Amino acid sequence: MVQNHHRGCHHQDHQEIVRENKEKRPKFFINDHVDILIEILKRLDCRSLCVAASVCRLWCTIARNDSLWENLCFRHVSPPPSSLRSVVLALGGYKRLYMGCVRPVQSRLGRVRRASWARDEVQLSLSLFCVDYYERLGGGSSSNGRLVGESSPSSLMFLCKPVNV
Amino acid sequence: MVLYDSATLAGSSSGSSSSSSSKPPPLQPEQRQDIDGHLAGAGYKVRSSELRKVAQRLERLETAMVNSPADLSQLASDTIHYNPSDLASWVDSLLSEFPLTPTCPAEFVTDPVTNQTVVNDAWTTTETNMLLVPQNVSYEQQNLNNQLTVVTAMEEDSGIRLVHMLMTCAECVQCGDFSLATSFLEDMQGLLTRVNTVCGIGKVAGHFIDALSRRIFQGIGGGSINGGSAYENEILYHHFYEACPYLKFAHFTANQAILEAFDGHDCVHVVDFNLMHGLQWPALIQALALRPGGPPLLRLTGIGPPSPDGRDSLREVGLRLAELARSVNVRFAFRGVAASRLEDVKPWMLQVNPKESVAVNSIMQLHRLLGSDPNRNAPIETVLNWIRSLNPKIMTVVEQEANHNQPGFLYRFTEALHYYSTMFDSLEACTVQPNKALAEIYIQREITNVVSCEGSARVERHEPLAKWRIRLTGAGFRPLHLGSNAYKQASMLLTLFSAEGYSVEENDGYLTLGWHSRPLIAASAWQAVSDAPSEFPVPDTHRLS
Numbered sequence: 001m002v003q004n005h006h007r008g009c010h011h012q013d014h015q016e017i018v019r020e021n022k023e024k025r026p027k028f029f030i031n032d033h034v035d036i037l038i039e040i041l042k043r044l045d046c047r048s049l050c051v052a053a054s055v056c057r058l059w060c061t062i063a064r065n066d067s068l069w070e071n072l073c074f075r076h077v078s079p080p081p082s083s084l085r086s087v088v089l090a091l092g093g094y095k096r097l098y099m100g101c102v103r104p105v106q107s108r109l110g111r112v113r114r115a116s117w118a119r120d121e122v123q124l125s126l127s128l129f130c131v132d133y134y135e136r137l138g139g140g141s142s143s144n145g146r147l148v149g150e151s152s153p154s155s156l157m158f159l160c161k162p163v164n165v
Numbered sequence: 166m167v168l169y170d171s172a173t174l175a176g177s178s179s180g181s182s183s184s185s186s187s188k189p190p191p192l193q194p195e196q197r198q199d200i201d202g203h204l205a206g207a208g209y210k211v212r213s214s215e216l217r218k219v220a221q222r223l224e225r226l227e228t229a230m231v232n233s234p235a236d237l238s239q240l241a242s243d244t245i246h247y248n249p250s251d252l253a254s255w256v257d258s259l260l261s262e263f264p265l266t267p268t269c270p271a272e273f274v275t276d277p278v279t280n281q282t283v284v285n286d287a288w289t290t291t292e293t294n295m296l297l298v299p300q301n302v303s304y305e306q307q308n309l310n311n312q313l314t315v316v317t318a319m320e321e322d323s324g325i326r327l328v329h330m331l332m333t334c335a336e337c338v339q340c341g342d343f344s345l346a347t348s349f350l351e352d353m354q355g356l357l358t359r360v361n362t363v364c365g366i367g368k369v370a371g372h373f374i375d376a377l378s379r380r381i382f383q384g385i386g387g388g389s390i391n392g393g394s395a396y397e398n399e400i401l402y403h404h405f406y407e408a409c410p411y412l413k414f415a416h417f418t419a420n421q422a423i424l425e426a427f428d429g430h431d432c433v434h435v436v437d438f439n440l441m442h443g444l445q446w447p448a449l450i451q452a453l454a455l456r457p458g459g460p461p462l463l464r465l466t467g468i469g470p471p472s473p474d475g476r477d478s479l480r481e482v483g484l485r486l487a488e489l490a491r492s493v494n495v496r497f498a499f500r501g502v503a504a505s506r507l508e509d510v511k512p513w514m515l516q517v518n519p520k521e522s523v524a525v526n527s528i529m530q531l532h533r534l535l536g537s538d539p540n541r542n543a544p545i546e547t548v549l550n551w552i553r554s555l556n557p558k559i560m561t562v563v564e565q566e567a568n569h570n571q572p573g574f575l576y577r578f579t580e581a582l583h584y585y586s587t588m589f590d591s592l593e594a595c596t597v598q599p600n601k602a603l604a605e606i607y608i609q610r611e612i613t614n615v616v617s618c619e620g621s622a623r624v625e626r627h628e629p630l631a632k633w634r635i636r637l638t639g640a641g642f643r644p645l646h647l648g649s650n651a652y653k654q655a656s657m658l659l660t661l662f663s664a665e666g667y668s669v670e671e672n673d674g675y676l677t678l679g680w681h682s683r684p685l686i687a688a689s690a691w692q693a694v695s696d697a698p699s700e701f702p703v704p705d706t707h708r709l710s
Contacts, residue, residue: 083454083455083459084455086493086494087451087454087455087493087494090492090493090494091451091492091493104661105657105661108660108661109657109660109661120653120654120657121657123452123654124654124657124658124661126451126455127417127420127448127451127452128448130447130448130450130451130489131444131447131448133447133489133492134443134444134447134485134486134489137485137488137489138442138485155406155407155444158407158410158595158661158662159661
């Protein structure tokens with residue numbers, strides 16, 4: 001946003017010029033230009049994106065958009081097959097894929113990362129994501145008589161950091 | 166208290182260079198040959214004939230010291246110790262300081278076979294304990310520290326003793342001497358109370374002691390352990406899947422091999438020898454959905470035990486998989502085959518279409534077919550024959566890399582002890598999860614089956630991959646190499662498990678996953694040799710076991 005500093009100016013004509021400039025230059029609110037906003041947010045990393053989501057309602061809505069998370073997942077990878085999107089969306093969406101699988105996988109593999117592994121990391125994340133989806137489906141199989149804890153998907157627990165209780 | 170410099174004790178030989186007020190009478194020449202040489206080098210004079218007695222007394226002293234911490238301070242200030250280099254009398258004088266010296270709960274059992282080993286092991290560690298005592302100037306300050314050191318040394322000592330006792334007990338069982346074995350069992354139970362059973366050797370030993378008790382008291386029929394319901398088994402399997410990477414490794418490696426084998430085929434059929442919850446297949450379905458060229462028509466035939474209460478658990482799993490396949494647009498058909506044993510399955514039940522490409526997937530199932538009855542053909546041969554008749558494009562075999570099918574009980578016991586100790590070590594290193602206990606029960610059931618069952622009740626007949634290779638090539642299969650993709654994927658998967666210590670190795674086309682270079686599970690892929698006649702001579706596999 002362009003801020004106009006109005007300095008107390010003693011010259012009348014200067015004031016007029018400033019006032020004219022103020023009227024000529026339109027105020028720029030980024031929220032009016034959602035397409036630019038999206039382009040900017042698309043380039044953020046995960047943490048910044050989450051922070052951005054708490055700025056205002058509009059930003060929150062945009063940040064939740066799955067296509068931004070798609071960019072996050074595949075930023076370092078050559079363009080994925082076109083059929084991937086429908087698969088990922090069916091399994092729960094890119095945000096879930098990123099937060100649940102891609103991020104922990106990338107952070108754990110970070111120290112041994114080689115350039116060629118970026119694609120494989122994503123594929124591995126996808127497989128793990130699929131198992132997780134399958135477990136989430138599991139409500140049907142965990143019908144009456146089963147243990148309470150059985151229906152909660154926990155195949156990705158090994159990716160979670162251990163909590164000190 | 167008269168103090169002795171530990172350096173002089175360690176360095177001196179027969180003459181004691183201590184500042185003791187009373188010197189012992191010099192030893193007569195004929196007595197000198199009787200002195201134990203090892204201890205003399207450390208500065209202690211003990212007659213070889215008295216070794217055992219002194220060891221027992223030291224043990225008793227140790228117990229008394231650990232059990233009565235309040236009284237130890239008097240040892241530091243009020244008591245006069247004479248000449249510790251004459252260990253026998255020194256120990257006796259110390260023992261007399263204690264008002265009550267309870268007899269050691271695990272006195273050495275007179276066992277002519279292992280007498281020497283047991284005594285020597287205990288001796289070296291208790292010697293270390295005793296060396297600690299004279300060193301401390303301000304005994305009270307370091308009292309706690311010392312106690313801890315004594316306790317840990319005692320624990321290690323107890324751990325080693327447990328292992329020795331386990332072996333000896335197993336040997337008695339093999340010889341049929343059940344009364345002696347029972348007395349060993351009681352001693353071991355007593356020893357267990359002094360060892361940390363939450364982790365380490367104590368925990369594994371506890372399981373093996375249970376299994377031995379079962380064998381001795383309940384016989385080798387298997388009893389209740391094999392009667393675990395299918396539902397229970399599925400839950401334990403599931404937790405084992407989550408707690409450690411072995412099953413994940415198996416699934417992912419097999420899937421990768423199957424995926425590569427199905428490349429270019431449009432009509433594919435996978436036969437799973439043990440469906441369980443079907444956790445292996447979502448990843449394959451997803452990979453097929455994304456393969457270049459589009460997904461094939463996938464048929465899955467899952468074999469599993471029948472459900473007792475009328476619920477069709479196989480069908481439920483099939484429905485879940487079908488829903489997943491529908492979400493990702495893969496044409497999918499499922500068929501469940503309920504059979505309590507794999508050898509009851511006949512190939513016509515699988516309804517294999519001759520036009521489709523078949524993959525057979527066996528995760529830790531083939532070893533169950535290695536029956537021990539010498540009078541009839543082991544079911545493994547029948548099953549391998551009909552697998553060949555299906556002409557599969559690939560057969561993925563994952564088996565435990567262990568030698569638990571030898572006829573000799575002691576050998577099997579020893580092997581199992583090493584194998585499962587390693588496996589428990591690896592499990593401990595994984596991040597703590599609430600379900601780890603159930604995973605351990607899963608492993609414990611395997612241990613119980615290996616140790617306490619015989620004949621048809623013993624289904625966990627693990628054999629190392631080298632033996633499987635001989636068996637499978639003899640049955641008309643040739644090995645397929647698992648590619649570098651499988652290796653890469655397995656390595657990545659392992660890195661995700663925060664426990665450092667897992668290792669993947671590739672050897673001659675097969676992959677093994679192990680803990681600290683001890684391989685624990687091996688994955689391999691096979692293909693039927695197409696031009697071999699069905700009367701391919703099978704080597705006498707009975708001799709292998």
